[in-house]
Amino acid sequence: MDDYWLGILANMGLLSFLALSSYVLLIGGAMSFGQQAFFGIGAYAAGMATVLGAVPLGVALALAAVVGGLAAGALGAATLRLRGFHFSVASLAAAEAVRISLELFSLRVVSSEGRMTGPNGIEGFRGIRYLYERGYGPVDFVLLIYGVLGLVLLALWLSERRRFGLTLRMAGEDPVLARTLGVDVRKARIAAAAAAGAIAALGGGLFAHYNTYVEPSNFGMMLGVHGLAYALIGGLGAPVGPLLGVGIDILLVEASRIFHGYRMVAFGGIVAVFLIFRPRGILDERLVNRLRAWAGRAGRHTPDQPAGEAKGAS
Amino acid sequence: MLMTLPAGLALGSSYALLAVGFTLVFGVLRRVNLAYGATVMLGIYGALWVQERTGGGPVLMLLIVLIVTVVIGIYVEKLCFAPHSRRAAVTSMAASFAVWMQLEEVATLLLPGHALPFPSPFGQASGLDVAGFRLAHLLALGCALSVCAGFWALLYRTGFGLAVRALIESRQAAACAGIDVPRISALIFVLASALGAVAGWIIVGIDGQVTPMFAMWATLKGIIAAILGGLGSLPGAVAGGLLLGVVETVAQRSFGPQVRDLCSYLLLFAVLALCPSGLSALWSAAGASRAAEET
Numbered sequence: 001m002d003d004y005w006l007g008i009l010a011n012m013g014l015l016s017f018l019a020l021s022s023y024v025l026l027i028g029g030a031m032s033f034g035q036q037a038f039f040g041i042g043a044y045a046a047g048m049a050t051v052l053g054a055v056p057l058g059v060a061l062a063l064a065a066v067v068g069g070l071a072a073g074a075l076g077a078a079t080l081r082l083r084g085f086h087f088s089v090a091s092l093a094a095a096e097a098v099r100i101s102l103e104l105f106s107l108r109v110v111s112s113e114g115r116m117t118g119p120n121g122i123e124g125f126r127g128i129r130y131l132y133e134r135g136y137g138p139v140d141f142v143l144l145i146y147g148v149l150g151l152v153l154l155a156l157w158l159s160e161r162r163r164f165g166l167t168l169r170m171a172g173e174d175p176v177l178a179r180t181l182g183v184d185v186r187k188a189r190i191a192a193a194a195a196a197g198a199i200a201a202l203g204g205g206l207f208a209h210y211n212t213y214v215e216p217s218n219f220g221m222m223l224g225v226h227g228l229a230y231a232l233i234g235g236l237g238a239p240v241g242p243l244l245g246v247g248i249d250i251l252l253v254e255a256s257r258i259f260h261g262y263r264m265v266a267f268g269g270i271v272a273v274f275l276i277f278r279p280r281g282i283l284d285e286r287l288v289n290r291l292r293a294w295a296g297r298a299g300r301h302t303p304d305q306p307a308g309e310a311k312g313a314s
Numbered sequence: 315m316l317m318t319l320p321a322g323l324a325l326g327s328s329y330a331l332l333a334v335g336f337t338l339v340f341g342v343l344r345r346v347n348l349a350y351g352a353t354v355m356l357g358i359y360g361a362l363w364v365q366e367r368t369g370g371g372p373v374l375m376l377l378i379v380l381i382v383t384v385v386i387g388i389y390v391e392k393l394c395f396a397p398h399s400r401r402a403a404v405t406s407m408a409a410s411f412a413v414w415m416q417l418e419e420v421a422t423l424l425l426p427g428h429a430l431p432f433p434s435p436f437g438q439a440s441g442l443d444v445a446g447f448r449l450a451h452l453l454a455l456g457c458a459l460s461v462c463a464g465f466w467a468l469l470y471r472t473g474f475g476l477a478v479r480a481l482i483e484s485r486q487a488a489a490c491a492g493i494d495v496p497r498i499s500a501l502i503f504v505l506a507s508a509l510g511a512v513a514g515w516i517i518v519g520i521d522g523q524v525t526p527m528f529a530m531w532a533t534l535k536g537i538i539a540a541i542l543g544g545l546g547s548l549p550g551a552v553a554g555g556l557l558l559g560v561v562e563t564v565a566q567r568s569f570g571p572q573v574r575d576l577c578s579y580l581l582l583f584a585v586l587a588l589c590p591s592g593l594s595a596l597w598s599a600a601g602a603s604r605a606a607e608e609t
Binding site for chain 2: 031078079081082084085086088089090093094096097100101103104122221225228229232261262263264265267268269270271272273275276279
């Protein structure tokens with residue numbers, strides 16, 4: 001496989017984290033325009049951990065997820081009262097404030113090789129070379145991205161089959177009804193915000209190490225909105241939905257070059273028309289339930305296969 | 315501090331003009347049109363495109379900006395707002411964002427380049443100073459106030475206004491009373507587009523140029539100002555615009571552009587988190603709290 005396609009694959013994987021982050025909030029009924037902030041926080045946190053703290057990448061990524069999750073949880077708690085549009089604008093305001101704060105943030109130290117390193121305000125953060133110093137190539141990197149992505153998908157799939165997923169969907173569908181049925185909507189929303197922040201931060205940590213260089217302008221409004229659009233196109237029925245959305249944009253619109261120079265004309269139009277006919281995406285709850293029922297019928301002949309597995313394969 | 319007040323109010327009047335469009339659409343339709351800035355930008359680019367080929371003065375430009383903006387406004391309404399049900403307000407907002415991207419790219423394909431000169435509607439007079447205000451800024455402030463007065467008269471002194479107010483009160487009851495709800499909704503949209511066209515024409519005229527950043531700038535500043543004032547409140551939009559202008563000018567003079575933007579976003583976040591009905595809570599507690607609940 002050549003470098004062009006490896007680059008595309010890596011990009012798709014990294015954007016998938018952002019799409020899944022938006023997805024977790026969307027099924028809870030919140031449309032965030034600000035998940036790019038946690039992607040950025042994760043990128044800086046993981047980068048600083050390996051460059052300044054000299055910890056292994058695994059620890060750095062875990063740290064990024066924790067920092068991103070805490071920041072997003074705090075923000076979720078502060079915006080708990082807000083619904084719909086007011087929530088979207090609050091998340092955008094917070095994300096832009098984070099981006100500008102990163103522009104103002106400098107922490108320069110002398111590295112072991114005697115060079116200055118660390119975040120340098122608007123100039124960005126260079127030299128996040130953990131993987132390259134250890135001789136890993138692009139193929140290893142793509143495998144790492146998809147490995148972590150697989151773990152996130154597994155975690156989401158498991159939690160959706162448990163009480164948490166159901167609670168979140170109820171809170172998103174009709175918060176008043178959910179509350180009357182004894183669902184703690186506030187707790188569900190804060191937990192969803194924290195989980196979404198942790199997922200985005202994981203993606204950001206991987207992005208920083210893939211790129212070796214990040215700057216605050218990487219984490220602008222357009223990045224978060226793309227993540228949101230991917231989740232909305234792909235579908236809110238199952239965690240693989242957002243990945244479908246990433247595939248549609250990157251493979252059909254960007255990589256195929258049919259729409260070269262008209263990318264946003266095409267993508268914007270696709271999204272707007274899509275939202276009329278399938279407001280909850282291609283893989284919406286109805287389709288997922290239908291697939292699950294179909295898999296259940298097929299499963300009667302092979303009873304050892306759990307019904308949910310067909311969902312992941314579809 | 316006092317020296318920055320005229321400059322802040324002048325900047326704020328541009329914001330107020332933009333905020334009125336957002337607040338009008340939200341007040342009546344309970345929707346937010348994120349493609350608003352891009353619609354106006356395409357109108358301005360369209361007028362420049364025509365001027366490049368035929369020439370023409372500021373008045374002709376205004377006419378073209380108006381026509382293009384209203385046509386695009388109708389396109390946005392048909393694509394993003396008419397097809398979505400009342401419950402899907404957030405979905406239509408996402409759709410309008412997608413169309414924003416589309417319109418912005420069409421505009422930059424029409425006329426590439428970083429900054430395009432735009433003729434000032436006020437000619438030589440715009441440079442004159444009156445008590446610390448540039449004359450053009452006074453005109454912008456006057457426009458913002460007269461537009462609001464005009465809308466007040468339209469809402470409270472005409473049959474159309476009565477229908478609009480009935481629709482704000484309850485769409486169902488308005489429909490039962492024989493009001494053509496989709497038509498009034500579409501008309502409000504057209505009205506907001508026309509208002510945006512005039513606002514854009516004044517703003518880029520004062521600046522003397524328009525850049526591809528106009529869509530983003532107009533949408534963000536308009537929304538921030540509208541929310542600071544309390545989304546859905548016309549006097550709130552003007553007050554919010556002026557407040558944002560003063561805050562930004564003071565922050566910029568004291569700390570530079572980055573801190574200016576940081577301040578406006580933090581102010582926006584604080585207002586949303588602590589008092590979602592914004593400045594309008596100061597004069598109408600009941601109406602504003604309803605606005606925050608319904609979204």
